[in-house]
Amino acid sequence: MLVLMIPGALALLLFFYIPIFGNIIAFQDYQPYYTIAEAPFVGFEKFLDLIDDSRFTLALRNTMIYAAVQLVLFFPVPILLALVIDSMMSARLRKAFQSIVYLPHFLSWVLVIALFQQMLGGAGFINQLLSSSGMDPIPFMTNSDSFALLIVAEVAWKDAGWGMIIFLAALAAIDQSLYESAAADGAGRFRRTWHITLPGMRPVIVLLLILNLGSILTVGFEQFILQRDAVGADTAEVLDTYAYYTGVIGGDWSMGAAAGLAKGIVGTILVLLANKVAHLLGEDGIYRGRPQ
Template sequence: MKAVLDSSRKYGAAKRKNNFLYYIRRDGLLYFLLLLPMAYILIFKYAPIYGLVMAFQDYNIFEGIRGSEWVGLDVFRFIFEQDSFYRALKNTLVLNVLDLIAGFPAPILLAILLNEVRQAKFKKMTQTVLYLPHFLSWVIIGGMVYLMFSNGGMINNFLSSFGLEKIEFLSRKIPWLITYIAVGVWQNIGWGTIIYLAAITGINRELYEASDIDGCSRLRKMWHITLPGIKSTINILLILQIGRMVSIGFDRPFVMGNSLVSDYSDVISTFVYRVGISSGDFSQATAVGLFQSVVGLILLLSANFVAKKLGEDGIW
């Protein structure tokens, strides 16, 4: 009889735990804290999806979405016939690929080197200095770049004082491209380092102790323990970076670009600003945004598929 009662109590407890209301009563405060981020996602991420229909309309701001004329794929045909769109797309891909080549390995290398630093105060000070640029607005960074790299900037004045020829960092295409990539690496390297340092702390310390017993050098420990230990993090961030190959932020190319280097600085985000905001053609801007999203999704899925086929960790 006692065994039957015990089994019935266990069955009742299991049934209660499978009830959604049970978890609401038990963790009500945690679910309440979820309301704000859920509301943000619904309002700013999912609700605007309705506006994608503007890409298939001759959108009139006074008529609204429901009153605008439906034109099907005519907006996309018009965009794909413009040379300026292909130039913006090419520049976006070139800048993102160069950012990937120069900027992606930089925080990995820096995180590994910082992990080897033994002086705690120096390590903390270095981390603080490296993280600071990530929290600066690109407007501020653009002003700093102008003061440093313009024809009358600090670097060119320094070169002139030694009788050397000035370098037109911001008005010639190749120097501007190098400056653009270098400033981007400087601005983002600290934030990427945070992620990789967090991944490094999750590596089993016994592996390092065993390597010390075997007499491994620091370089061998970095190559055989640290890098394999953060490989999954590297794979995930690389896949996400590939998924953003067709997207690019507006502020960086807009602040650093100018008419003299527009052949390199005019990217998709500035193209959307020019045709969508300046010209008021919201249909074109929406169509380009939809194009970016679809191509980005295809790249993301393809990169994840290839990673899984190669036996590496993917996003899912």
């Protein structure tokens, strides 16, 4: 088992931990023709520039709105899917449904956006039906006011089935004798779900909620940049696209790195706070608290 972990551990080291040291350019006036050792040190100047940058403020506001909407509307979807699949009596039907709903996870965002465009775009299937019925088409893909709901729908279609697998594993770990005892006492399906299933899933739900809070400011680069032209730059500007356009396109590499580092620091603080709340509620969270 330890040998099987080696490729994953190496990938984590090479592509996550070693690049962390590159965040030092957020404290420098870095340009690509410098080495990191040669770049002038400017301290927190770039972070102060972020605060004064209206584009960063816009990106931060949009990111928080989209992240909050996804957390509220998308997070329960994998749980509901897991409960639906677990309630199916036929094992063959359960496996078929599970395969169908998590298959979109393996599709690229380019293909996902293209499929939504074919269904909901101006010349898409839904608007063609509306037009043929004498109704005005609805700008699903270009309406900035409903863009947050569109984002959630795309994420749910693509990743809800994948997240469902974790909750199915949590359901499999619940002692089946509890259901038998509850059924013998006259408890219906709803009461068994409420008093046995959900409490049995609670540690996993709390753990994933904490991890989601840690990545709450990472709402998706590809998904937003692919729809930027359709809804406008102001609507689709999030922290990831801000870092890209400011650093890579605009040439201010240090400012882009500062934005990414600020996002990581906020995510870490949210994880620690959420984990502390989990301990106060009697859950282990992502790590156990200090014994009292």
